Amino acid sequence: MPTPLEIAIEAIAESYYSMLVRLCECERLRREYARDLELASVADIVIKALAEERSVEAGPVKIEVRRRLLGKSVRILLWDNEATPDELLTKVSQARSRAAWLQSDCSDQALLEPVYSSNDREAIEYAVGHLGELSKVCEGTVPRLDSVNLQDYVKQGILRGIEQFLKGR
Structure with a gap:
């Protein structure tokens, strides 16, 4: 039986994975329709x-x-x-x-929509403030979260979401 902390980490991971899928698809579409x-x-x-x-x-x-x-x-x-x-x-x-x-489909609001579903204020604030940095994941670059002031479970969730995304590529 997963603990509440594990459930929170997984919710953040899933939301970041979904956001990254949408973000990278939008990057691809912007290049395609430049x-x-x-x-x-x-x-x-x-x-x-x-x-x-x-x-x-x-x-x-x-x-x-x-x-x-x-x-x-x-x-x-x-x-x-x-x-x-x-x-x-x-x-x-x-x-x-x-x-x-x-x-419309690739606005910041639309891109961040999956992260809002995590209902974690820190995870949402990080995504809002670092969307540009997170878009580098589309090229395979993982953002460093060492110096970022986030709860450990939020960092774990974000990194797990990024890992899942990079595995699926």
């Missing part, structure tokens, strides 16, 4: 320039508007590939959707 995030970051500028028929260079998009005798010609380059206005707007829309999805 182009979409870049395009989404300049979407407003690009759409406005297209609507106003003016030249602009923003991120991966270059819009050239040339005045002609009978109107204007528009040339669009998206990542150095020629595109039509409709293709550009489609790509911008897709990029915005992916960026919004990533920002």
Whole structure:
């Protein structure tokens, strides 16, 4: 029969394992959709320039508007590939959707949600304050908890969660 301390350690370990799985998946998705995030970051500028028929260079998009005798010609380059206005707007829309999805599913609040289930104040506070350091676990780096002022059972739970995560990789 496990002791209350062992139950607390296991709860923290499970919560950290779940958080690390989500955290590393989000890191992977950010790398995979980096182009979409870049395009989404300049979407407003690009759409406005297209609507106003003016030249602009923003991120991966270059819009050239040339005045002609009978109107204007528009040339669009998206990542150095020629595109039509409709293709550009489609790509911008897709990029915005992916960026919004990533920002929602990979927000700090969403990442920390599993740790909140541990109901341990110290474990939660450590995760909140060290999320950047904990993301290094995705690359195989284990954070040092020696100098951190945490209860021993919290340290054990965090390290056990990290171990479980690294074993499953």
